[in-house]
Amino acid sequence: MEAVVFFQFLLSGLSAGAIYALIALGFGVVENATGIVNFAQGDFLVLGAFWAYSALASWHLPYPLAFLSAVCFAAMVGLLLDRLVLSRARSREILILVFITVGASIFLRGLIKEIWGKRPISLPPFGGDTPLKLGPLTIMPQTLWILGVTFLAFALLHLFFHRTKWGRAMRAVAVDPEAAALVGIPVPWMVALSFAMAGALGGLAGVLITPVTPLSFESGVMMGLKGFAAAILGGYGHFGGALLGGLLLGVLEGLSAYFVSSAYKNILAFALLVLVLLIRPQGILGFGVKERL
């Protein structure tokens, strides 16, 4: 019996971790193109979820269309954040750019509150709510959807970055923007594309998690922090690291909820994160920065 409860906690940890991984991936895409932390990443998630909610409840769109349009909408917001705001910044200093996204995050939160109100929303699960029985284990279909879609997203992105011209161009920008510009890659467009992808990943995470955890206009802050923590844990800007960091953070939370208490799960998760950084300052899979002197 104990083992069953343990696996149940592990499973819920894994599904939360998959969401963190998606958010972490959004952070990573932007990091590679620009080197900045996008504090609005969590708000993309909330925007996607609320759009899907309106699409389903008010406009009566069919399921797949509602979710797809939510992902596209979040991608659009990401694109606009880059084109309308960040690309116009007079300073290229990382810290300034990062805090422009902090302003954008406050702006977006205000907007979400204005349009959709303060009440938390929930979405119906994709695969209905009849739990699947797997021996003694009970699995909600949504958990499988979350894990499946997350792995699919990672696989598709991997193919995109390694097999397509655009993906390779984006990787070139990540390595050296100036050299990329010299060989004719339109760097500003690659940056815009990366923000759109970050938005899409956020929106995807939003529609996936809302059936499990209701979201309110300010949920983006905590989700963003968790995603950022996952990205750092795995190695910032490293895609495999994002997946590993996300799942690890989720499992860590699930296990501390099991072994200690759910009240302390966040404390333990963040304390362990700081500890990991002290042992591996560049995250688990991160590339160490060589000191040149």
Place this chain on the structure above:
Amino acid sequence: MRAFVSFAALVLFIPFLVKNPYYLNVLAFIGLYAMVTVGLSLFIGYAGQISLGHGAFYALGAYISGIISARYGVSPWVTIPLAISLTTLLAWGLGLLILRLRGHYLVMATLGINLVVYLLLVELDGLTGGVSGLPGIPPLCFGDYCLVTDRACYYLIWAVTLAVIFLALRLVATRPGRELKAIRASEAAAKALGLNVTRYKVAIFTLSAALTALAGTLYAHYLTFISPKTFDVFYSIEVVTMVLIGGMGSVWGAVFGAAFLTPLPQILSFFEEYKDIIYGFILMVILVFQPEGLCGIGKKWKFFKRQMSIISF
């Protein structure tokens, strides 16, 4: 130094013009924020590091002094130095550990510390009062005269803030300030010149944490009630934003940033539910179009005037 004296005179005379206790309260809060931003600006602007964890030190200052004085009846004159020393010691230890981290990793580590402290304030409700907060913190008293009015607290807080500004201006103008600037310009070059870069970073981190703890203790004994909400990561983000809006790497910039952003939410409350949207928009506009901060506008204006006087001559 002329700027400092005129500023001090301004601070001294404001209460003769402003009688409304609510305005004095807001002005006192500018002082509390300025104390923190001045220290933080040294850390960000001079040592070139970022911390999103200063809310933790603000909390530790407020809660250590608040708990000991409220629960055990110890005089705030004892608990304030105690709280500041303990927080400073902790910040020094943490600084030694985490300042090896770079860029986003340092941001995460400091954020993590803030989150852990915040969550502990909420969860350890037997000690801290949990989400409902810690009431009954005694005010500071000189004999029978207790600092309970907004006016008295305004003077106390600004006296301390002015001292902090003065010391920061001295620090920047002397050797340690120049050495910090060298570190910001190039860590490698500073190392090559024989500076112990890590020691400087830890020292300035500890100093800024001590100033933040000081502000925290004054906050607790001024309001006589504290709750965790004040000390979440938003506080840490807010003070860094103040430093950037004011202008990185300038003591006066840090003061202006605090003076501009502290009353802004109150002013914007006029717009009711649009307040957050406008606040976020203002932050974006200033950082996009005026990345040198509000202080930079003054410099541009001086430059412009000089150009004009040359032309008209």
